[in-house]
Amino acid sequence: MADVMRQHLAGEISLEDAVKGPERAITQSLGREHGFEPLRIEGTLPPALRGTLYRNGPGTVGLFGRHYTHVFEGDGAVSAVRFDGEGAQGAIRLVRSEGLVEEFQQKKMLYSFSVPWPMRFWRSMVQKKSKNTANTSVMCWQGRLFALMEAALPTELSPETLETLGERDFDGVIQHSFSAHPHTVPGRKAIYNFGMNYGKDSSIELFEFPFQGTPRHLGSVPLAFPVMxxxxxxxEKHLVFFVAPARVKVLRALLSVGPFEKMFTWDPAQGTEIIVVPIDDPAHPIRFHVDPFYQWHFANGFELEGDRLAIDLVRYTDFRSFTGINEANYLGKKKTIEDWGQLGRIIVEPAQKKLHWEPFWDQICEFPRIHPDYEGKDYRYVWLESAPGGGVHDQIIKLDVETKQQEVFYFDEGEVVSEPIFVPREDAKSEDDGYVLSLIYHRASHTSYVAVFDGLDLLSGPLCKAWFDHHIPGTFHGNWMPAVSS
Ligand SMILES: [Fe+2]
Structure with a gap:
């Protein structure tokens, strides 16, 4: 790895030359990697905002002249924006997975569905190799930083330099994979996550990462067939899974038969399985099937009176959005509310084995986030991005889930928003008393900046913008690591 870094830093392997996108846009590959360097501040930076926003997304749309077949194939590019009360510094680096290092060394793409099938077959079946793109999210745990991709192990990075430290299985706790969506439950002082096992018998593996101490494997939930x-x-008491019938074609995956999109098939006759796992008794989940639906992301979930649960999510009628993401990203195709998701609440009644769905609103939206201290319990505000016209996501929304009142901030034409991250203010007086951070792509200058909003006053626009002097390719998810108070 060090050799490749030296080669890259010495200019022998140029990212700019090796990794090129099709056009000057947010979908263009990352052009420059760097450690922390000062960002230009526009506006007034809140002195109380101290910590680092880490974000992750596919930083490459291809390698060495070949284009990937799906946006999910790109290599993770982890960015960091650190606020210290007086200024902001920014850093970004590609995750140096073993696969990417090998590709840089051989100066050719080796792992995507874009490479010829015999080579893919050779790597998968003979060499037993695949690439951990680590391109979806980050987890901050016990001061450590991990880049996540759902089909692989976590990849640890240095929070100070973003240097890749390597894959981690935590002494064998994670046997197969670790999803890109760990959820913190402050009431239990732990982060929970799952990983998919696509072995002879498929299962969901459950994990607990306590705020202090070592991670543990909580249990396994067997599945009837492999799913995405x-x-x-x-x-605070349950891990809740809505297992949609998005079947994985395991043989196809093993044999590396492309394209990527055909590794999955929507099988509505199977319905969606609801699985409610008691955290303190994971061997005895409640399970039942309902009419099929799909989701990418949840906003929050909490216990209601009796044994009912309120689960807030962006709900899709089917799996069309899987190809829709690609068409929107690479082809600029507009989304419609019919093939996209709706934010709303599902009330789960485990005893009756029933669900009740209530949409909150009817706009195209995604990437919901909430105040981190309210995860797992009743709450009021969800923050998310929206694209009512079906094009690029260019709005940030604050939605009151009790009153359904919403505040919408419209970005300028040519700007693309990302998932808004809520950072509570110290001594906050209310749930929305804090900062809202979103990484924005600015097409006119082909650069990116982090917008910092006041959560109590979204409509007045960013308090400040921290500008990179280059663009950051589209990101999926991120997290905030507060500065350690001295
Ligand atoms: Fe996600």
Missing amino acids: LHDFIAT
Whole structure:
């Protein structure tokens, strides 16, 4: 790895030359990697905002002249924006997975569905190799930083330099994979997550990462067939899974038969399975089937009176959005509310084995986030991005889930928003008393900046913008690591 870094830093392997996108846009590959360097501040930076926003997304749309077949194939590019009360510094680096290092060394793409099938087959079946793109999210745990991709192990990075430290299985706790959607439950002082096992018998593997101490494997939930499962939600007492019938074609995957999109098939006759796992008794989940639906992301979940659960999510009628993401990203195709998701609440009644769905609103939206201290319990505000016209996501929304009142901030034409991250203010007086951070792509200058909003006054626009002097390719998810108070 060090050799490749030296080669890259010495200019022998140029990212700019090796990694090129099709056009000047947010979908263009990362052009420059760097450690922390000062960002230009526009506006007034809140002195109380101290910590680092880490974000992750596919930083490459291809390698060495070949284009990937799906946006999910790109290599993770982890960015960091650190606020210290007086200024902001920014850093970004590609995750140096073993696969990417090998590709840089051989100066050719080796792992995507874009490479010829015999080479893919050779790597998968003979060499037993695949690439951990680590391109979806980050987890901050016990001061450590991990880049996540749902089909692989976590990849540890240095929070100070973003240097890749390597894959981690935590002394064998994670045997197969670790989803990109760990959920913190402050009431239990732990982070929960799952990983998919696509072995002879498929299962969901459950994990607990306590705020202090070592991670543990909580249990296994066997599945009737292998599925794509992107996210789940944790309440203070339960881990809740909505397992949609997005079947994985395992043989196809093993044999590396492309394209990527055909590795999955929507099988509505199977319905969606609801699985409610008691955290303190994981061997005895409640399970039942309902009419099929799909989701990428949950906002929150919590216990209601009796044994009912409130689960807030962006709900899709089917799996069309899987190809829709690609068409929107690479081809600029507009989304419609019919093939996209709706934010709302599902009331789960485990005893009656029933669900009740209530949409909150009818706009195209995604990437819901909430105040981190309210995860797993009753709450008021969800923050998310929206694209009512079906094009790029260019709005940030604050939605009151009790009153359904919403505040919408419209970005300028040519700006693309990302998932808004809520950072509570110290000594906050209310749930929305804090900062809202979103990484924005600015097409006119082909650069990116982090917008910092006041959560109590979204409509007045950013308090400040921290500008990179280059663009950051589209990101999926991120997290905030507060500065350690001295
Ligand atoms: Fe996600």
